[in-house]
Amino acid sequence: MPRLTVCLYTDHPSESLDIKAVAASLEEYGVRTENCGNLFEYLGVNHEALYEAAARLASARVPDIESPLDEIHPPVPHEADFEMKLITGEEKGRGALYDGLWVQRVLRKLISDSLPEESGSDFLHIIFTGRLVGTFEARRYHARVVLLGSPAIISTSGLVEAPARPREYYFIKGGLIRSGRDTRELDEMYRGKFIEYDDPKTTSAISSYALQALFYELSGDAFCENPECCLFNSHWQEDVLRVQYEGKPCARCLEILR
Numbered sequence: 001m002p003r004l005t006v007c008l009y010t011d012h013p014s015e016s017l018d019i020k021a022v023a024a025s026l027e028e029y030g031v032r033t034e035n036c037g038n039l040f041e042y043l044g045v046n047h048e049a050l051y052e053a054a055a056r057l058a059s060a061r062v063p064d065i066e067s068p069l070d071e072i073h074p075p076v077p078h079e080a081d082f083e084m085k086l087i088t089g090e091e092k093g094r095g096a097l098y099d100g101l102w103v104q105r106v107l108r109k110l111i112s113d114s115l116p117e118e119s120g121s122d123f124l125h126i127i128f129t130g131r132l133v134g135t136f137e138a139r140r141y142h143a144r145v146v147l148l149g150s151p152a153i154i155s156t157s158g159l160v161e162a163p164a165r166p167r168e169y170y171f172i173k174g175g176l177i178r179s180g181r182d183t184r185e186l187d188e189m190y191r192g193k194f195i196e197y198d199d200p201k202t203t204s205a206i207s208s209y210a211l212q213a214l215f216y217e218l219s220g221d222a223f224c225e226n227p228e229c230c231l232f233n234s235h236w237q238e239d240v241l242r243v244q245y246e247g248k249p250c251a252r253c254l255e256i257l258r
C-alpha cells in the first residue's frame with residue numbers, strides 16, 4: 001500500500017500556529033507531509049473560480065444559529081467581495097460562523113478541480129483556517145475545532161470558541177455584562193484555564209486535532225472514548241488543556257496509527 005501523503009494548507013489561521021511543527025508531529029506516525037502554504041495561492045485558481053468560491057463561502061455563513069442552512073443562496077455582491085478580501089488576507093474576519101459542511105464542500109470541489117491527481121485515497125488534505133465553522137446539531141449550530149473527512153478542516157478560532165470554558169466563568173461573566181461592567185479582569189483571572197486567540201499553546205493542541213483527522217482517515221473512527229487520549233472529543237477547555245495540549249494517543253489508538 002503506498003504511503004499516505006498529508007497535504008497541509010492554511011487559510012489565515014492563528015498567527016501562533018506553526019505548521020512545520022504540526023507536520024513534524026504527524027510524520028512521527030509514518031506519513032509523508034507536504035506543507036503547501038496558503039490554500040488559494042497553492043491551487044492557483046483563476047480569478048473567476050476564486051470569486052465563485054468566495055461567493056459560495058459567503059453564502060455558507062450562518063445568519064441564524066437556530067436554523068440549519070439547508071441550501072445556500074447566491075450572496076449579494078458585497079458579501080462575496082468581502083469574502084475575497086478574507087481569502088487574500090486583506091481583511092480579518094473572526095466574527096462570522098460558517099456552516100462547516102458547506103465550507104467543506106466548497107473547498108473539496110476547489111481542491112479536486114485543481115489537483116485531480118491528488119484526489120485519490122493516497123492523499124489526505126487538511127486545511128487550517130481562522131474561520132469559525134460549525135455544524136447544526138440538537139436544535140442549533142455548535143462551533144467545531146475539527147471537521148473530519150477530506151479536506152479535514154481545523155479551525156484555530158474553533159479551538160478558542162468551541163470547547164466550553166468553566167461553568168462559573170460564564171456565570172460571573174453574565175453577571176458582569178448585566179451590570180454593565182468590564183469583563184477583561186475576569187479573563188485575566190481565568191488566564192491559563194482556556195486557550196485564547198494566538199495562544200502559544202495553539203500549535204500543540206492543534207497537532208492533536210490534525211492527528212484526529214489522520215486517525216479518522218486510517219480507521220474510520222471519529223474520536224476515542226478514552227478521556228486520557230489526545231483523540232478524545234473534548235467538550236471543555238479543561239479537557240483540551242489536559243489531553244490535546246501536549247497529549248499523546250492511548251495504546252489502542254497508537255496501535256491503529258502505527
Ligand SMILES: [Zn+2]
Nearest residue numbers: 224229250253
Ligand atoms: Zn485513544
